[in-house]
Amino acid sequence: MNFTLKIWRQKNQKDEGRFETYEVKNISPDASFLEMLDILNNQLVLENCDPVAFDHDCREGICGSCGMMINGRAHGKGRKQATCDVRMRSFTDGETITVEPWRANPFPVIKDLIVDRSAFDRIMQAGGFISVRTGSAPDANSIPVCKDNAEEAMDAAACIGCGACVAACPNSSAMLFVAAKVSQLALLPQGQPERKERVQRMITQMDKEGFGNCSNNYACEAECPKGISVMHIARLNREFLTAKLT
Amino acid sequence: MKLDPKIPEGPIEKKWSSHRFNMKLVNPANRRKYSVIVIGTGLAGASAAASLAELGYKVISISYHESPRRAHSIAAQGGINAPKNYANDGDSVYRLFYDTLKGGDYRAREANVYRLAEVSGNIIDQCVAQGVPFGRDYAGYLDMRSFGGAQVSRTFYARGQTGQQLLLGAYSTLSRHIGAGTVKFFDRREMLELVVADGIARGVICRNLRTGAIESYVADAVVLATGGYGNTFYLSTMAKASNATAIWRAYKKGAFFANPCFTQIHPTCIPVSGDYQSKLTLMSESLRNDGRIWVPKKPGDLRIPSQIPEEERDYYLERLYPSFGNLVPRDVASRRAKEICDKGLGVGKTSMAVYLDFADAIKRNGKNWIEEKYGNLFDMYHEITAEDPYANPMRIYPAVHYTMGGLWVDYNLMSTIPGLFVIGEANFSDHGANRLGASALMQGLADGYFILPYTLSDYFGRTKFSSLATNHPEFVKANKRISEETEKLLAIKGKQPVNEIHKKLGKVMWDFAGMGRNEKGLKKALKLIPEIKKEFWSDAKVTGDSDNLNIELEKAGRIADFIELAELLAFDALHRKESCGGHFREEYQTPEGEALRDDKKFAYAAAWEYIGDGKNPKLNKEQLTFEYVKPAVRSYK
Ligand SMILES: Cc1cc2nc3c(=O)[nH]c(=O)nc-3n(C[C@H](O)[C@H](O)[C@H](O)COP(=O)(O)OP(=O)(O)OC[C@H]3O[C@@H](n4cnc5c(N)ncnc54)[C@H](O)[C@@H]3O)c2cc1C
Ligand code: SF4
Numbered sequence A: 001m002n003f004t005l006k007i008w009r010q011k012n013q014k015d016e017g018r019f020e021t022y023e024v025k026n027i028s029p030d031a032s033f034l035e036m037l038d039i040l041n042n043q044l045v046l047e048n049c050d051p052v053a054f055d056h057d058c059r060e061g062i063c064g065s066c067g068m069m070i071n072g073r074a075h076g077k078g079r080k081q082a083t084c085d086v087r088m089r090s091f092t093d094g095e096t097i098t099v100e101p102w103r104a105n106p107f108p109v110i111k112d113l114i115v116d117r118s119a120f121d122r123i124m125q126a127g128g129f130i131s132v133r134t135g136s137a138p139d140a141n142s143i144p145v146c147k148d149n150a151e152e153a154m155d156a157a158a159c160i161g162c163g164a165c166v167a168a169c170p171n172s173s174a175m176l177f178v179a180a181k182v183s184q185l186a187l188l189p190q191g192q193p194e195r196k197e198r199v200q201r202m203i204t205q206m207d208k209e210g211f212g213n214c215s216n217n218y219a220c221e222a223e224c225p226k227g228i229s230v231m232h233i234a235r236l237n238r239e240f241l242t243a244k245l246t
Numbered sequence B: 001m002k003l004d005p006k007i008p009e010g011p012i013e014k015k016w017s018s019h020r021f022n023m024k025l026v027n028p029a030n031r032r033k034y035s036v037i038v039i040g041t042g043l044a045g046a047s048a049a050a051s052l053a054e055l056g057y058k059v060i061s062i063s064y065h066e067s068p069r070r071a072h073s074i075a076a077q078g079g080i081n082a083p084k085n086y087a088n089d090g091d092s093v094y095r096l097f098y099d100t101l102k103g104g105d106y107r108a109r110e111a112n113v114y115r116l117a118e119v120s121g122n123i124i125d126q127c128v129a130q131g132v133p134f135g136r137d138y139a140g141y142l143d144m145r146s147f148g149g150a151q152v153s154r155t156f157y158a159r160g161q162t163g164q165q166l167l168l169g170a171y172s173t174l175s176r177h178i179g180a181g182t183v184k185f186f187d188r189r190e191m192l193e194l195v196v197a198d199g200i201a202r203g204v205i206c207r208n209l210r211t212g213a214i215e216s217y218v219a220d221a222v223v224l225a226t227g228g229y230g231n232t233f234y235l236s237t238m239a240k241a242s243n244a245t246a247i248w249r250a251y252k253k254g255a256f257f258a259n260p261c262f263t264q265i266h267p268t269c270i271p272v273s274g275d276y277q278s279k280l281t282l283m284s285e286s287l288r289n290d291g292r293i294w295v296p297k298k299p300g301d302l303r304i305p306s307q308i309p310e311e312e313r314d315y316y317l318e319r320l321y322p323s324f325g326n327l328v329p330r331d332v333a334s335r336r337a338k339e340i341c342d343k344g345l346g347v348g349k350t351s352m353a354v355y356l357d358f359a360d361a362i363k364r365n366g367k368n369w370i371e372e373k374y375g376n377l378f379d380m381y382h383e384i385t386a387e388d389p390y391a392n393p394m395r396i397y398p399a400v401h402y403t404m405g406g407l408w409v410d411y412n413l414m415s416t417i418p419g420l421f422v423i424g425e426a427n428f429s430d431h432g433a434n435r436l437g438a439s440a441l442m443q444g445l446a447d448g449y450f451i452l453p454y455t456l457s458d459y460f461g462r463t464k465f466s467s468l469a470t471n472h473p474e475f476v477k478a479n480k481r482i483s484e485e486t487e488k489l490l491a492i493k494g495k496q497p498v499n500e501i502h503k504k505l506g507k508v509m510w511d512f513a514g515m516g517r518n519e520k521g522l523k524k525a526l527k528l529i530p531e532i533k534k535e536f537w538s539d540a541k542v543t544g545d546s547d548n549l550n551i552e553l554e555k556a557g558r559i560a561d562f563i564e565l566a567e568l569l570a571f572d573a574l575h576r577k578e579s580c581g582g583h584f585r586e587e588y589q590t591p592e593g594e595a596l597r598d599d600k601k602f603a604y605a606a607a608w609e610y611i612g613d614g615k616n617p618k619l620n621k622e623q624l625t626f627e628y629v630k631p632a633v634r635s636y637k
């Protein structure tokens, strides 16, 4: 397959950035999107040009490193896919593909398609944990957890922290990401002691980082590679309200 | 140098507790005077950094990733072992100890393996308390699986994402400390050099991958939790960025490298489909419970599988191992698949694959049953290959998956350089010549949560530290050396992208030092690797400059180290004239084609000492003694 690629190039945070157009030829339909970019990069290196920088690592949809807007959609048009899960056979031969980094103020571009997502880490540092000391945990089976809650907590915990929810949201809201963690820990008995403090601290940090508000657009759920449900945002709102009321 | 594993006296079940009692303690008020650098934030590094901060030490955590949560541990699927005996099926610390030692084909240190089994129960407690959503039964208690041939159910799991959930648990604790300022985290920093001053490890030199700046970090001790070196083979199930630079640079500074040839090849991975392939995807081992492995009897049989009649198929594992059949251990299944494909009987476009067929299971139990059990794996296979595994058999082929070898450490997890500790997959300690499923996660967390915090405290308590800063001559020297090396890489200005050279290296390693090794092949590898090294340093093309984010430069440095490590790996494989676990030397096999160990000559860990470029490394042996579990032949007939 052959493709024309329009890729966002930006040398560093200060650079203004622009689209550049490239051609790639003879791509196997079985190749992954990132492998197609590898091929492009090989080509660029041979031509003495700077290869396109992008984050990636596991290439199997779990580490959350990869992430780009492909034809305007976070992680491309496929459902429940991270960018590394996208295969070239999902495009048509000869297609022009536009590739951009996540666009959100709290995620400044570092280079080309790489953005700085450390705002997510700072939200986690503010409260996304249970403060248990190493060595002080009771026997694991002394805390039974109702299976339904455990399953729902696991659904929320599946978030890979990729940032597609923010990139897809017209307000650059991080509500789905924050909700996933708050929901997971609120559902578990272990999470109860810090429940109120946690949600307040995480929300405060989220606002401080400049993420926008949720206006029930639901683009986040549609683009989330792990299918995290917006239902968790509803729980987050409830948690936040109750925490503030008491 | 005489290797002293520092195994405590006394009966095996008392060693760890009496050792802890004899350790020097550091008074809580004094702890903030000690500092430690932890490289890596996988299960081992994140758990260690958080636990050390909790004790009150000053912790510097460093990773080449943008966030601690991206570490390769995140990709582990199956589960984590612990002898909780919640299933009431006869599990015990002793049984896990026994299984691990035997599974490692008697090439691990008894005392370490026992301690691992002993502390592993606490890991599950710790993780549950952190909010890790393990699988549960309807009563709300923890559910277990059996895994990797064990006869008991001791594997705890969080769907197919156990590594992710355990890592996020450790990451959350680490985050709490970063937020509180008790751990300082430096992202996108690659450690390129270990700094040894007055004979002890005192810091590291890193490249800031964002800005290109070469930075110095000083502390009283250094911990490497930098993972395995499977990407030496180019294609593996490891994450793309996983590399050996940290342990390799430490090796060149005097840390011994033990058993580099002990590498694990996993039998069920999606085969290579073309030249462009950048990594391999693991399909869970559990598939072998219901899938039957076969190839057509006739070479080059291009008929679609369903049209090949029963009598024209060779179910070779069932034929060779009537009692274990498709469930033989990883190393055996992998080796047999390679043999079959080498004979030209492989299937698929590349002929480098065998069928894993579910037709019988579907006929027996129905499609729904299979879907419920393996649905996500079938979907993943479908997505990657565009083939429907319900209609046609899967094609699978073995892939490099894990490295048992690593830096040599004593019972305290300290390397041969005082003050340099090595934990997780990066050390050689607990798995011998073969790792059992669900035991790597266990080891990483055992090291980080429950072992290193004690042994490092003891080291602090026993050691006098001179105060020193980045203007110390050793730091200045190391800093300069790394800057020069970076410029050297950029100055090669050859014609080949570094990735292409890495692929060549991978091919040599896979062909001659992969699943089946022999003297002739290994000698050939030892001739080819130096040629690749020459090619790299004369013809590699590294674009860009050193004071920016430069992905080609990052790769180039890592590949340069892989090439050197590859040579040591082949050298070790050549010297070990026996077959054991993941190391199969074709000359040493039983008439039935099974691995033939030589306990008289090779019951030791081979700890290689670097004595200079271009010189053969020096072999140091740690003799292994088995007081509790007597080595026996593994048979699966
Ligand atoms: C696909 C797959 C499935 C697996 N499934 C299982 C399973 O079910 N059960 C099981 O027990 N095991 C499993 N394993 C094995 C297990 O995941 C690993 O052995 C384990 O996670 C390694 O953890 P670690 O902490 O030692 O290293 P890693 O998780 O590899 O972490 C290494 C860390 O070091 C950092 N680092 C490395 N070098 C440098 C440097 N030079 N400078 C700065 N930072 C550096 C990295 O950024 C990273 O943070 C699986 C492995 C794979 C590949
Ligand atoms: S909620 Fe979904 S889209 Fe958002 S960070 Fe998590 S996995 Fe990515």
Ligand code: FES
Residues within 6 Å of the ligand: A055, A056, A057, A058, A059, A060, A061, A062, A063, A064, A065, A066, A067, A082, A083, A084, A085
């Ligand atoms: S590279 Fe890990 S999720 Fe895509």
